[in-house]
Amino acid sequence: MQGLEKSFKQLRVLRGVDFDVARGSIFALLGSNGAGKTTLVKILSTLLKADAGSAVVHGFDVAAQAADVRESISLTGQFAAVDEILSGRENLTLVARLRHLKDAGTIADDLLRRFSLTEAGGRRVATYSGGMRRRLDIAMSLVGNPPVIFLDEPTTGLDPEGRLEVWRAVKELASGGTTVLLTTQYLDEAEQLADRIAILHEGRILVNGTLDELRKLLPPAKVEYVEKQPTLEDVFLSLVGAAANGEPR
Numbered sequence: 001m002q003g004l005e006k007s008f009k010q011l012r013v014l015r016g017v018d019f020d021v022a023r024g025s026i027f028a029l030l031g032s033n034g035a036g037k038t039t040l041v042k043i044l045s046t047l048l049k050a051d052a053g054s055a056v057v058h059g060f061d062v063a064a065q066a067a068d069v070r071e072s073i074s075l076t077g078q079f080a081a082v083d084e085i086l087s088g089r090e091n092l093t094l095v096a097r098l099r100h101l102k103d104a105g106t107i108a109d110d111l112l113r114r115f116s117l118t119e120a121g122g123r124r125v126a127t128y129s130g131g132m133r134r135r136l137d138i139a140m141s142l143v144g145n146p147p148v149i150f151l152d153e154p155t156t157g158l159d160p161e162g163r164l165e166v167w168r169a170v171k172e173l174a175s176g177g178t179t180v181l182l183t184t185q186y187l188d189e190a191e192q193l194a195d196r197i198a199i200l201h202e203g204r205i206l207v208n209g210t211l212d213e214l215r216k217l218l219p220p221a222k223v224e225y226v227e228k229q230p231t232l233e234d235v236f237l238s239l240v241g242a243a244a245n246g247e248p249r
Helices: 037-044 066-072 088-098 104-114 130-141 160-175 187-193 211-215 232-244
Strands: 002-008 011-017 026-030 052-054 073-076 148-152 179-184 196-201 204-209
Touching (some): 011 037, 026 160, 204 211
Antiparallel strands (some): 002 052, 196 204
C-alpha cells in the first residue's frame, strides 16, 4: 500500500501509510488505542474507502476490485463472531454452507481437528472458554481457505492461557501458507508472532522491520554480567515518546 489517508470530519486518522506484507508471513501492526489500526484494516478489507493513496491485497486493488479482494480475504474482529446456541461444528458447517461449499461436514471436521477443538465440536459454544471461542472464530474465518486473513486485536479480553492458545493458532496459519496481518496493542504478542513489525502512531508508520532491526534503533546493549537486549517494548516506547515530543528519529 502507498500513501493511504483517511479522515473523519476534522480528525485525520491515517496520514499517509506505506508498507508491504510478504506472502505467507505474519505482519504485525502495532499501536496504541486510536493509532488507526482498525481503520486501516477496514480499508484493506473494503469496509471503508480511503481518502487518498492505494492498496493492493492478493494482487487486487481494494478500490477498483473490491469483490475480488473480498473473495481473497477473511477478517476476524476484536470479538468472537460465533453463535453461542450452536455447537462448534454447527458454526463451521453453517459458514461452509453459506459459502456454497461442498462437503460442509468434512470441512468442519478438518478445521476442528486443525484447531484442537474436535472433542468440543459437539458442545454448544456457550460452554467454551474465551480461548476456545477465539480459536473457533479463526477457524470459521478459514472456511474456503482464504489466502489472506486479517486479525484485528485477536486476543482482546483473553486471559494468558487463552492468549497462548490463539498464538498457537496464528502460528499454525502462517505455517500453512496463509498471509496474516495482525493488529495488536500487546507488545509481547507482536514479539512472539511477527516476521515483521510496523509501529503505527497517530496515523503514520514510524518504523517497519524485523524485531532485530527494530532493536538496533536503540543504543547497543550494556554488557554487565549478562547482555541485555532491548525488548520490543523498549523500542515502542522510545519511538512513540520521541514522536509525541516532535523529536526526529
